[in-house]
Amino acid sequence: xxxxxxxxxxxxxxWHRRFxxxxxIWLILLAVTGLLINHAHDWKLxxxxxxxxxxxxxxxxxxxxxxxxEPLTREGIACDQLFARLQxxxxxxxLGVRDLFLLDDSGQLVEKLSVSQFGxxxxxxxxxxxxxxxLRGSNKTVxxxxxxxxxxxxxxxxxxxxxxxxxxxxxxIPDTITxxxxxxxxxxxxxxxxxxxxxxxxMAAFVLILAISGLWLFRVKRNAASRDN
Amino acid sequence: xxxxxxxxxxxxxxxxxxADKQMEEMQSVIQAQQQQIDFLLQQLDSTRExxxxxxxxxxxxxxxxxxANEKAEILADNMESQPELxxxxxxFASSSRFGGYGELHxxxxxxxxxxxxxxxxxxxxxxxxxGHDFNDRLRFMSELEIEHALAGDGKPGEVELEQAYIEYDWxxxxxxxxxxxxxxxxxLNETHEPPTFYxxxxxPVEKNIIPTTWxxxxxxxxxxxxxxWRYDAAVHSGLYTGSDDNYAIRxxxxxxxxxxxxxxxxxxxxxxxxVPGLELSASVQYQDDITQETDPxxxxxxxxxxxxxxxxxxxxxxxxxANWNLDGAGPEEIGADRQNGWYIEPSWxxxxxxxxxxxxxxxxxxxxxxxDSEYSxxxxxxxxxxxxxxxxxxxYQDQDAPDGMKELDxxxxxxxxxx
Amino acid sequence: xxxxxxxxxxxxxxxxxAMETIYQQPLEFLKENLSGCQQQVLWLKKDIxxxxxxxxxxxxxxxxxxxxxxxGKTAWVLDEIGKTEPITSxxxxxxxxxxxxxxxxxxxxxxxxVHRGAFTRQYQDAVLESDHSLDRYIDGITxxxxxxxxxxxxxxxxxxxxxVTREKTNDH
Numbered sequence: 001x002x003x004x005x006x007x008x009x010x011x012x013x014x015w016h017r018r019f020x021x022x023x024x025i026w027l028i029l030l031a032v033t034g035l036l037i038n039h040a041h042d043w044k045l046x047x048x049x050x051x052x053x054x055x056x057x058x059x060x061x062x063x064x065x066x067x068x069x070e071p072l073t074r075e076g077i078a079c080d081q082l083f084a085r086l087q088x089x090x091x092x093x094x095l096g097v098r099d100l101f102l103l104d105d106s107g108q109l110v111e112k113l114s115v116s117q118f119g120x121x122x123x124x125x126x127x128x129x130x131x132x133x134x135l136r137g138s139n140k141t142v143x144x145x146x147x148x149x150x151x152x153x154x155x156x157x158x159x160x161x162x163x164x165x166x167x168x169x170x171x172x173i174p175d176t177i178t179x180x181x182x183x184x185x186x187x188x189x190x191x192x193x194x195x196x197x198x199x200x201x202x203m204a205a206f207v208l209i210l211a212i213s214g215l216w217l218f219r220v221k222r223n224a225a226s227r228d229n
Numbered sequence: 230x231x232x233x234x235x236x237x238x239x240x241x242x243x244x245x246x247x248a249d250k251q252m253e254e255m256q257s258v259i260q261a262q263q264q265q266i267d268f269l270l271q272q273l274d275s276t277r278e279x280x281x282x283x284x285x286x287x288x289x290x291x292x293x294x295x296x297a298n299e300k301a302e303i304l305a306d307n308m309e310s311q312p313e314l315x316x317x318x319x320x321f322a323s324s325s326r327f328g329g330y331g332e333l334h335x336x337x338x339x340x341x342x343x344x345x346x347x348x349x350x351x352x353x354x355x356x357x358x359x360g361h362d363f364n365d366r367l368r369f370m371s372e373l374e375i376e377h378a379l380a381g382d383g384k385p386g387e388v389e390l391e392q393a394y395i396e397y398d399w400x401x402x403x404x405x406x407x408x409x410x411x412x413x414x415x416x417l418n419e420t421h422e423p424p425t426f427y428x429x430x431x432x433p434v435e436k437n438i439i440p441t442t443w444x445x446x447x448x449x450x451x452x453x454x455x456x457x458w459r460y461d462a463a464v465h466s467g468l469y470t471g472s473d474d475n476y477a478i479r480x481x482x483x484x485x486x487x488x489x490x491x492x493x494x495x496x497x498x499x500x501x502x503x504v505p506g507l508e509l510s511a512s513v514q515y516q517d518d519i520t521q522e523t524d525p526x527x528x529x530x531x532x533x534x535x536x537x538x539x540x541x542x543x544x545x546x547x548x549x550x551a552n553w554n555l556d557g558a559g560p561e562e563i564g565a566d567r568q569n570g571w572y573i574e575p576s577w578x579x580x581x582x583x584x585x586x587x588x589x590x591x592x593x594x595x596x597x598x599x600x601d602s603e604y605s606x607x608x609x610x611x612x613x614x615x616x617x618x619x620x621x622x623x624x625y626q627d628q629d630a631p632d633g634m635k636e637l638d639x640x641x642x643x644x645x646x647x648x
Numbered sequence: 649x650x651x652x653x654x655x656x657x658x659x660x661x662x663x664x665x666a667m668e669t670i671y672q673q674p675l676e677f678l679k680e681n682l683s684g685c686q687q688q689v690l691w692l693k694k695d696i697x698x699x700x701x702x703x704x705x706x707x708x709x710x711x712x713x714x715x716x717x718x719x720g721k722t723a724w725v726l727d728e729i730g731k732t733e734p735i736t737s738x739x740x741x742x743x744x745x746x747x748x749x750x751x752x753x754x755x756x757x758x759x760x761x762v763h764r765g766a767f768t769r770q771y772q773d774a775v776l777e778s779d780h781s782l783d784r785y786i787d788g789i790t791x792x793x794x795x796x797x798x799x800x801x802x803x804x805x806x807x808x809x810x811x812v813t814r815e816k817t818n819d820h
Contacts, residue, residue: 077709102710108304111710114727116736116753119673149687149714151675296691303691303711362732365667365755398757401669457761459791505767506787542785 009220016213023206026189033187037180045179047124047169055177058191071107084168086128088146093133095126097170100135102148111148118142118151125167134162324362330422330647331355334429338639342630347637352378353430356391366398389484391444403452406463409485410449413461413498414512415439416536416549423645424620427576427586428608430641434570434592438551439534440479446488457503467494467516471524476565477594478553481519492518511535519555526559545576545586555597564598584612586624605629610641619646668733668755671763674725677738678716681748685718690813703780703808704728704801713809721747722813724806728798730756735798739806744814746774749803759795768799776807 040046049055071094072079081096091110094101100123102111115123120137127134135142135151141159144151154162189196332354338347353376360370371393377386394408411419417431418441435441447465454460466488470481483489494516501509514532534551552569560566570592578584588608595602610624622643630636678685691712692700700708716723721742727734733755740748749771751763761767767789775783782804788796 104304106304109710110304111712111714113714114725114734114736116670117674117714117725119675121668121670149689299693300691303693365733398667401667402757402760404757452757453760457764457766500790502761502789502791503764503766504787505770505789508790538790541787 005220009217012213013217016210016217019206019210019213023203023210026203027207030187033183037183037187040180040183045183048179050177050179050182058182059177071103071109072101077101077109077112083170084126086126086133086168088128088133089131090146093128093146093148095123095135095168095170097122097124100148113148118144119153123170125169127162127165127167129165136167326358326360326362328358328360328648329356330645332423332429332643332645335642336430336639337641338626338637341628341636341638342634347639353643368396370394370396391442394449400452404450406449406451407447409444409446410463410465412443412445412465412496412514413449413451413463414443414496414514414532414534415441415551416510416538416547417441418443422647423622423643424614424618424647427574427584427612427622428588428610428624428641429622429643432572432574432588432590432608433604433606434549434551434572434590437477437479437592437594438553438568438570440482443482444485445483445494446485447493457501459500459502461496461498461512463496465494465496466490467492467521468519468530469521469523471520471527472559472563475563475595476519476527476555476560478568489521489523491522492516506539506541508536508538510538520559524557524559526562527555527557529556530554540578543578545574545578545584547574547576548572561597564595564600564602566597568594569596581617582614584614586610586612601631603631604634618648620644667757668753669760669763670753672738672750672752674736674738674752677725677750677752678723681738681740681750682716682718682721682723685716685721685723687714688717688813689714690809690816696812699780700805700808703804715809715813717813722806722810724809725752726802726805728802728805730759730795730798732756735762735795735802737799737802739803741806741810744775744807744811746771746803746807749799751799754795756795759789759792761789761792762795762799767796771799771803774803774807776804776811780804780808 036043036045050058072082079096081098082094082101083097084095086093086095091105092103092107094103098115100113100115101109102113104110115121115135115137118135118137119140120135120142122137123135124138125136127136131146133144133146133148134154135144136159141154141162142151143154185191189199192199331352334349334351334353336347336349336351339345340347354374355376355378356372356374358370358372360368362368372391374389374391375386376389377384380386380388390409392408392410394406394410396404396406398404413419415435417426417435418439420426421431421442430436431441445463445465445467447463449461449463449465451461452459466483466485467490468478468481469483469489470476470478474480494514496512496514498510498512500511501507512532512534515529517529518527519530520527531554532551533554534549536549537546539546548571550569550571553567555561555566555568557566570590572588572590574586574588576584576586586608588606590606590608591603592605593603606629607627608624610622613621615621622641622645624641625639626641627638628636672680689712692708697708697711713724721740724739724741725736726739727736729735735751735755736753738748738750738752739746749768751768754760754763770784770786771782777783782800786796786800
């Protein structure tokens with residue numbers, strides 16, 4: 001190899017190493033958040049809300065949890081599973097992950113019904129539209145009446161048609177951020193504010209430089225090796 | 230004459246004609262009237278139908294009204310009388326729970342060898358359970374016990390932590406325990422609350438051979454497999470016995486109190502619960518040095534125990550066999566290389582409240598040689614369950630001891646509870 | 649660290665951890681054993697509710713129970729807590745006699761032996777005595793005492809509720 005070529009190769013290697021070290025931390029963060037986002041649904045990150053203090057610190061949001069418990073504690077029923085409240089034409093429906101609680105207009109418990117009666121292992125979301133109550137489990141959606149008499153499983157088309165509506169989701173208290181949202185924001189470096197765009201472009205450019213210089217170095221090395229033999 | 234006749238004929242015919250006409254008229258009137266009557270009857274029918282329908286509706290309305298009234302009444306009633314929450318209900322609402330059991334014993338025995346009386350009244354055990362469910366799968370369970378009421382230096386009692394473990398259900402019907410737990414052997418070792426067994430004291434075979442109650446610290450897997458089978462597999466701290474105690478197993482329980490951990494043990498158990506009321510169980514344990522490396526003349530030990538526990542309607546039967554094999558010249562010399570025992574206990578439960586039992590026990594902690602070191606004992610007694618969780622017990626024991634050893638015959642009276 | 653956080657979230661989230669074995673879905677149970685039955689609702693009067701609470705030995709939430717009815721038979725899907733989690737069972741009652749008992753959903757790590765036919769078959773033709781006990785002794789299963797207890801309560805409750813519905817139909 002000529003002296004110039006060797007000098008060039010050393011310079012490229014040096015800069016390759018510098019870029020690598022410089023962006024390594026960001027690259028690791030990208031890989032980790034990307035991995036988590038990829039499995040967000042499997043690992044329930046899209047339904048778990050951020051811990052309140054973290055949410056307050058990162059996003060400045062303080063959520064108000066409505067007290068759904070009161071009618072049930074009167075009857076000595078634990079309410080750790082409750083996540084939503086639907087106003088019915090007559091009465092109120094409290095929804096928990098495992099049970100539904102039908103209350104009359106005076107707030108008294110009329111009936112406690114396990115979601116298994118609708119063929120659901122656990123209730124993940126609920127939607128109330130007039131006298132249509134939709135209950136969504138992990139793999140099916142059921143339509144029932146305000147009296148909870150009978151339930152019809154919707155086919156996948158009908159179920160997907162409802163996706164955009166105002167579902168009340170288990171695990172998410174209104175006005176809260178999910179872990180998935182938080183991870184996406186981290187992944188896109190949104191916390192850098194207006195600089196984020198430039199930062200991302202810069203990081204992309206560095207990765208490209210790294211890749212190209214890496215390939216070039218590999219080629220040079222290989223040629224040198226074959227020449228030496 | 231003809232005129233008269235003619236006039237008469239004319240009159241008659243006119244009359245007849247008139248009569249015909251009248252008849253006709255009358256007929257048509259009658260017909261019309263008949264029609265009217267028919268019409269009115271029809272109307273009457275339909276009116277009747279309408280009335281019936283209305284009546285039905287009134288009935289239905291009345292019924293609906295009564296039903297609605299009932300519903301309103303039910304809701305109102307329910308509002309007035311909120312059920313009183315018992316402690317158990319509040320516990321279901323919370324995820325921490327506690328429970329316990331206890332037993333008070335009176336032992337009125339006489340040593341058949343010396344004639345000496347031994348009359349003792351003893352709060353043998355007072356136990357508290359504390360547990361907490363972290364979530365559906367992860368829980369903590371503990372058992373704190375005070376024996377013989379008063380603990381301390383020179384006092385007869387002990388304060389012991391018999392259980393303290395975290396349990397995790399890693400799959401359906403599969404769990405893992407880490408901490409201090411009861412060894413899966415025998416009938417009484419894991420279930421020994423007073424209302425669950427016959428006899429004031431625990432039977433001497435399980436006490437001296439198993440040795441109940443036996444707990445260690447370590448890791449235990451348990452779960453169900455196949456159809457009606459259950460398994461346990463545990464690795465844990467071991468026994469520590471020595472020549473001072475004649476290598477007796479019971480004396481080797483370290484109770485996880487700064488226990489010597491130079492030698493550990495493994496225990497395995499399988500049970501078959503296929504037939505309701507029947508339990509068949511077998512356990513095996515191996516420890517590589519039962520003296521915790523302090524005695525070169527002794528070494529490993531194997532325990533094998535199996536039992537049958539059967540309850541069908543009123544008839545109950547328990548039978549258990551346990552055998553220890555100890556390695557080494559030390560135990561062999563004194564005959565402690567084999568320690569075993571067995572018992573059989575038929576029982577009859579008359580009803581929810583009364584039950585009687587008989588038990589024959591044999592055990593020997595120095596069974597390895599021919600010397601007479603075997604004990605045997607007959608027990609006969611009665612249990613009275615005041616409540617499913619509260620029991621009064623009375624039994625008589627007739628012991629046969631080897632020469633020179635205490636032979637205790639007499640009566641035992643006890644009261645026990647669990648919750 | 650983020651992965652660890654995610655894993656901890658998974659471990660402690662109540663949403664993610666329902667541990668249950670579904671032997672049969674309640675709707676399938678009804679379709680299979682009493683197909684074409686009519687869904688009905690039984691409103692519980694105060695005295696009935698207190699009878700129920702005495703029978704199951706704990707407060708009974710709500711004032712009505714739903715069931716399915718056909719040709720004089722009633723089908724009940726009931727929840728009763730074993731040790732800490734509810735067991736869902738389906739019970740068919742025919743004129744005051746148990747016709748069929750099936751454990752539909754079991755949610756605990758111990759005591760699942762109660763779902764086996766060998767155990768539930770014991771309830772065949774059972775009736776409720778005047779003191780609200782069963783007319784027979786049910787053999788238990790070691791290590792499953794509380795599950796057995798829960799099944800007993802469910803069968804007795806189904807028999808009692810069936811009796812109440814039949815008395816109501818006779819009234820009208």
